[in-house]
Amino acid sequence: MAPTRELAIQVQKDFQDISQGLSSVCIYGGTSYYPQERSMRNGLDIVVGTPGRIMDHIEKGNLKLNAVDHVVLDEVDQMLDMGFAPIVEKILSYVYTEGREFPPQTMLFSATCPPWVTTTSRKYMRPDQTEHVDTIGKSTVRTATTVEHLAIRCQYSDRAECIGNVVQMYSGQHGRAMIFTDTKKEANELVVCESLQQQKAQVLHGDIEQRQREITLKAYRDGTVRCLVATNVAARGLDIPEIDLVIQSSPPSDIDSYIHRSGRTGRAGRTGVCVCFYKPREDGMIKKVERVAGIKFKLIGPPQPKDIVKASISDAVASLELVDKKLTTDFLKHAEEVASKHEGGALEALAAALAFMSGAAALKSRSLLNAQENFTTWHLQTQFEIHYSGFVFSAIEKAVGHEIREKIVGMRLTADKMGAVFDLPNDCTAYMEETWEDDASLVLQPAQDLPPLLERPESARSNNRGFSNNRRGGGFNRNGGSNQQRSFGRSAGRNGGFKRRFGDR
Template sequence: RQKAKRRGEGEAAQAEPEESGLGDGEVEPPLAKKAKKVAAKSGGGAGTAGEAPSPASDGEAAAAERDGHGEELTEEAKEGAFSNFPLSQNTINLLKARGVKYLFPVQVKTFEPIYDGKDLIAQARTGTGKTFSFAVPLIEKLQSVSPDGRKGRAPKVLVLVPTRELATQVAKDFKNLTRKLSVACFYGGTPYKEQIDLLKSGIDILVGTPGRIKDHVQNSKLDLSSVKHVVLDEVDHMLDMGFAEQVEEILAFAYKKGSENNPQTLLFSATCPRWVYDVGKKYMKDNYEQIDLIGKKTQRTAMTVEHLAIQCRSSQRAGVLGDIIQVYSGSRGRTIVFCETKKEANELAMNASLKQDAQSLHGDIPQKQREITLKGFRNGVFEVLIATNVAARGLDIPEVDLVIQCSPPKDVDSYIHRSGRTGRAGRTGICICLFQRREEDLLKQVENKAGITFKRVGVPSATDVIKASSNDAKK
C-alpha cells in the first residue's frame, strides 16, 4: 500500500517539478500489477492490459486478483485496473512504459465525467497524479475519432497553466501518452517564430501560460473557435499570480454566450476561491460536476491571516519599512513587498534604513534575471523581495512570513491570494497594508470586497523595534 501510495506521489511530482524536483526517469512504480477484472464497469473490452479478453474461470479470476508475486492486489489497484475503462491498447502500452500499472484514485474519479464530456470542477492537490487525470480521458476521446491531419489545423484541447515549468511538464505528460496527436507548449520568454511555425503545421493539444496564449490570439495567429476541451490547471495559483483577467480574455474567444456547442470546461484547483465558481457559472453548463479529491481528512486547516493596516505618509514609507519588517518578520524571516511603480521598488530596495538584504523585481529587469532573483529569494540568499504589482504577475511566489502592500490594492482578488502566501507550519500569517489618510475609502472598499477587517495599528515604536531585535538575538 505504501509503495502504491508513493508511486501516486511520484507521478504527480514528475508532472509538476516546481514543487518536487523529481526527474523524468525517477518515477517509482507501484507494487501492484494490473488485475484481469472479469466484470468491467464501463467499456471493459476496450482495454485489457496486454491480455486477451477471454472469459475467465473462477480460478483464473482469483489469480487475477493477485500481482506477479502472488500477493493480493490493493483495493486501489483493483479500482484502477485498466480494464475498467475504455482505454485503447496503445494508451495502455504507453502508460505501462511510464511505469503506470493502474489508474490512481484521482484518475478513477474523474475519468468517466471527463470522457463523457461533462464540465468539471475538481479540487485536487499537487502530488496526486492529477495531470494524467485529464490527459488520459482527453487523449482517448480525441483518438476515438478519425484523425485530422490537415496542415494548420486549430487545437481541439487548450490547457492553461500558471507557470512555464508546469506548462513544460504537462505538455511532456501529454506527449508521453500519444503517438498520434500533435502536442505543443507555448510560454513567454521564448521566440514567437517557432510557435507560429507549429501553428502553421497544425496542433491538436496546446498547453500554455495565459500571457503568451493571449498574445497569439490577439495577433490572430491562434484560432480558438475549434477548441472542444478547455482545462484550467492550478486555478487558485493562476489567480494568485494575477492572471484572472487574461484567462477570461482568452476564454471569451472560445465561448459563445448561450451556445450549446461551447467547449467542455475542466477546472483543477487545490483550493476553490470565489473566482473558481464565478468562472464555473460563466462558462460551464448548469449540470457541471464537482469532485473533491482532497477530502476533509487530508485538507490543510484553513490558513489564518491577520490583516493589519498602518497609516503613514508616502514620504515616511521608506523610513518605516525596515522597522515594520523587523517587528513583524524579524531579520531571518522572508518578506515580500508589493508596490505600484518601478521607481518606488528601486528606492525601497536601496533604502539605507532597511536593515535586511533586499532586491527589487520590476518590468525593466529581464525575464532571466527575474527568475534568478526569485530563486535567490526562495533559497534564502536575501530576506526581502520588493516587487511591482505588474512584475509579480506570472511569478510563482513562495510562502513567506510577511506580505506588505505599499498602498491599498486595486486588484482585490490578487491581494487576497498573495496574503495566503504568509504563515507557514500552521502559524498565523501577517499581511500589512500601508495607507495614507486620503486612501481610507480605498481601504474600506478592500474590506468590503474581500470580506476582511483590517486591524489599524500604528507605526512601530523604538521600543517595539528594540524588543523585536532582542527576540531575534535569542533565536
C-alpha cells in the first residue's frame, strides 16, 4: 500500500523491472475498475495500490487477502496524515485473520515514526521477530547533507515573480525545478504567473484528472517539462532523477513536509538547492524549521539583475550548443541581414537575441531584505561595534539629510555588530552616491549580497522599519520618555567614532 497514486504507479513499475515471471497490478482511484478486475481474474503475485481502491476491491469480493505472504506499507506516516489510518487497519484485519498458522511478513517504511506507526507494528507484527532499522540514528540533521538550504524573505505580492527569478537563476531552461505549495488553489495561481510561464511550468495536485497527472509526471521525468508546481502529492517517495532545485513557497507548519519536500533534490550523491520563501512575520517559523529539522538556513536576498543576466547567458550558450552545426549554415545569410539592419551593429544584435532567448527581457532590482521591487539595500560598515540602530539613523541624517533618513526602511544590524543594512527607494540612489563620502570609520555602499544579520528578539520580529517604542531609531535609550539622554553604541568611547566624523560639522 502507498498513500498516493503516483507512488503506487512507481512502485509497481519497479516490480515489473526487477521481477521475472511474477505478475503484478497497480490499483488506484480515478481509473476504471474493469482492467483491474480482469488482472485479478487472471491471477496475481503482487498487488500495489492506494488504501481507498484496495478497500473497494475487497468489498466487491475481487480481492481476498487471507493467503497473502508479504505486506508492505510505504510512507506509513503520510497515510496517517492523510486520514488513511482507519482504512489501513481495516484492510490489515483481512490479512491477519484468526487461525492463520503463519502470519505474513510485514514491512513498514516511514521517514518519521509517529505513535500510530509504533502501535500498528505492535498490533500486527510479532515482537520477538521484529527488527527496527533506523537509517538516521542519533543524528540531529534530518535532511540530506547534500542539500543547501536557503531562505528568502519576501512579501506575498512579490513572491510569484521572485520565484520565477529563482528558477531562472538556480535551474534555468536546462535544469529541473520543483515548486511546492500548501494548497491546490495556490498551485493553480502560481503556475499561470508570467515568470513561471516563461519556464513552461506545469501543475500537479489531487484535483487534476488522473490521466493528465500521469502525462505531466512522465513529461517531467523525461525532461520535456522542466518546472513543476505541486502540492505534497509529489513530496513523498517519487524517484525523479536530477532535480536541481526545490522551492517551498512558504515554510510549512508540518516540519516533516519540509524534510520530504527538500528530499526531492540532492539524491543519489548529487548536490541540490532548497529555497524557502517566508513573509516578514514568519521569522519564527523559519527558526522552528531550523530547530526541528536540524538545519541552518542561509538567508539570502532575491536574485538581482546581474545574477539573472549571468544565469540567462549560461542558459543561452547551452542552448546554442544544442543547435545542429549543419543547420546554422542555413541561417548565416539571415544573420548578416539582421546585423546590417540593427542600429547597434552585429554585437548589439547578438546581445538582443541572447536577452530574448533567455526570457530576461525585463530586469527589476529588489530589496535584499524583503524582495520589494524598486528598493536598493545599502550596507554600512564601521570600524567599531554598534549596538543600536539609532546610531545608523543619526549618521545617515547628519551626512545626507533628514529627508533621506525618513525614507529608510527595514534597518537591521549585522551579526558581527560592525555595520547595518537598510533599504532606500531606488530614486534615492543617485543622490546617495553623489552626496555620501566614506571615511576611515564609516563605509556605505549598495549591498551585493546579504551579510549575516543580528537576530532580533521575538517582540521585534514583526517590526519592518527598525523602530522602537513606536518611534524611528530603535537604538535610543530614553529616560522617562524624554529625549534628554541618548546614547549610541556601547560606551562613550564608541560614540567617539560618531563624533570624529560629525561632531565638528
